[in-house]
Amino acid sequence: RQAKPKNSIMQFIANGIMEEINFKTIPMKKETLKASPKRKKIKTKPSRKTFKSRAIPFYGIGNTVQVPFDSVTVFDRIANFLRKRSVQASFNEEKSQIICKTSQFLTFSIDLYAGSDPDKTTIVEVIKRNGCSFAFRQEKEGVINAASELDAEAISTTRSFNKVTCMKIPEELLSVYKPPSNSDLECILDRAVDQLHTSHRDAKLFTLQNLASMTKPDQSHSGTATRMAKIIMGGNTIICDLITDIVVTSSGKQNEDDMSEQILNACLTILSNSMTSMKNNSTGCLDTQGYWFDIIISSLVDVVRSCKSTHNAYLALKCICLYIRSSTIARKNISEMDVFNVIKLAEEHGKEVHLKLEKEARTALRELGCY
Numbered sequence: 541r542q543a544k545p546k547n548s549i550m551q552f553i554a555n556g557i558m559e560e561i562n563f564k565t566i567p568m569k570k571e572t573l574k575a576s577p578k579r580k581k582i583k584t585k586p587s588r589k590t591f592k593s594r595a596i597p598f599y600g601i602g603n604t605v606q607v608p609f610d611s612v613t614v615f616d617r618i619a620n621f622l623r624k625r626s627v628q629a630s631f632n633e634e635k636s637q638i639i640c641k642t643s644q645f646l647t648f649s650i651d652l653y654a655g656s657d658p659d660k661t662t663i664v665e666v667i668k669r670n671g672c673s674f675a676f677r678q679e680k681e682g683v684i685n686a687a688s689e690l691d692a693e694a695i696s697t698t699r700s701f702n703k704v705t706c707m708k709i710p711e712e713l714l715s716v717y718k719p720p721s722n723s724d725l726e727c728i729l730d731r732a733v734d735q736l737h738t739s740h741r742d743a744k745l746f747t748l749q750n751l752a753s754m755t756k757p758d759q760s761h762s763g764t765a766t767r768m769a770k771i772i773m774g775g776n777t778i779i780c781d782l783i784t785d786i787v788v789t790s791s792g793k794q795n796e797d798d799m800s801e802q803i804l805n806a807c808l809t810i811l812s813n814s815m816t817s818m819k820n821n822s823t824g825c826l827d828t829q830g831y832w833f834d835i836i837i838s839s840l841v842d843v844v845r846s847c848k849s850t851h852n853a854y855l856a857l858k859c860i861c862l863y864i865r866s867s868t869i870a871r872k873n874i875s876e877m878d879v880f881n882v883i884k885l886a887e888e889h890g891k892e893v894h895l896k897l898e899k900e901a902r903t904a905l906r907e908l909g910c911y
Contacts, residue, residue: 591615593652593662594636604665606655607688611636614662614687618650621686626896627679628850642679643851645802646671650683662687719761725768728754729779736782741799748783748806755813769814783807784836791839801849808843808855815862837863837874845882850894857886857897861904875908883908 593611607614622629622640630639638650647669655661664687668676709717720728735747755772757765772779790804843849843856860879863870883904890898 591631591633591652592636593654593658596653596663601651601653601663601665602667604653604663605684605687606661606663607684608661609687610659611652611654611662614652614664617686618664618683621682623893624895625679625682626850626854626894629893640679641851642671642675644671644675645798645805646675646679648676648679717761719764722767722771725764725771729771733778733782736779736786741803744786745799745803745806748786748803748810751779752806752809752813755810755817757817765813766817769817772810773814773818783810787811787836788839791842801852804843805849805852805855808852808859812855812858812862815859815866819862819866837870837877841877841879841882844886847886847889850889850897853886854890854894854897854900857883857900857904861900861907864904864907871907880905880908 591612593614609617618638619629619631622638626643628641631637632639636652639647640650641647648671649667649669651665651667653663653665655663664684666680666683668680732747732751735743738744751768751772753759755765755769760768772783786803786807790800790807837860840856840860844853844860847853860874864874883901887898887901887905890896890901
């Protein structure tokens with residue numbers, strides 16, 4: 541039977557008699573028979589033996605550095621450097637490319653190209669994609685040094701990572717500084733509550749990042765950070781409930797986009813900073829927050845279990861570990877939950893790609909009496 545013309549097929553569809561067409565006898569173009577190519581997933585774990593440099597593309601490359609080592613050696617050094625720096629990395633063997641993301645969400649790529657002698661030389665190209673240019677300069681120098689000669693431990697002590705001078709406030713100014721009172725901090729949190737109810741996610745992210753900086757002692761006045769942490773975790777239940785709600789809703793849809801990942805990261809940073817300040821000052825009011833454990837602990841475990849974002853998994857595991865140390869209720873409840881395997885898998889994953897995650901997992905297992 542000959543193929544029907546397009547208008548006849550449309551007429552068949554409209555009349556509901558599409559079953560009368562024998563599609564096996566309709567000649568089709570060869571292009572339509574080809575299956576659409578599947579998109580290859582970018583690997584999250586390094587494969588050192590199969591990762592090889594690729595040829596320089598016809599359009600050329602930008603500012604690069606050629607190192608006198610083969611691609612396998614260069615890749616192994618860079619992978620170890622990124623792990624010791626706790627930089628989240630995704631490896632694409634087909635493109636000989638590493639996509640990196642720091643804890644401050646600086647994103648850059650590392651491309652390896654074959655040098656003049658592919659067996660002895662490798663060309664390294666580091667390109668910033670998004671984030672702070674000053675931080676990128678330090679990371680780029682570290683990657684180049686790691687690919688050339690130095691290892692990550694030596695690089696961390698070199699001048700390349702200590703060029704930025706820490707500016708300290710003079711003592712005469714610190715003596716006259718008056719930190720904000722508790723009423724001022726309450727007003728700040730009230731404005732933050734209003735901003736967190738907006739539908740604009742960039743405004744939510746800015747508000748959460750501001751609270752994260754205010755609860756960190758090295759970025760804020762130490763006394764202010766402690767009092768802000770105490771208000772968030774013990775006094776102002778509205779802001780604590782909002783942060784908890786964001787963590788619970790975001791843990792199920794991690795990496796939906798970069799904005800969602802940063803919002804979850806800011807919430808986890810606020811919780812970890814607040815719990816750290818309370819632990820260092822022996823405020824011990826976490827024992828009275830049993831409802832907080834029941835609501836959020838399962839979400840924190842989900843973040844660690846999925847480990848889609850190693851930075852968020854590290855912060856979630858840090859919150860769990862701090863809660864275990866500070867609360868007898870949490871230690872008892874966590875011991876009854878099946879979290880040992882989750883933390884153990886996080887430790888194994890940290891051994892491969894994220895040093896801070898590995899250390900925090902070991903600390904959690906030690907607190908649970910598994911070591």
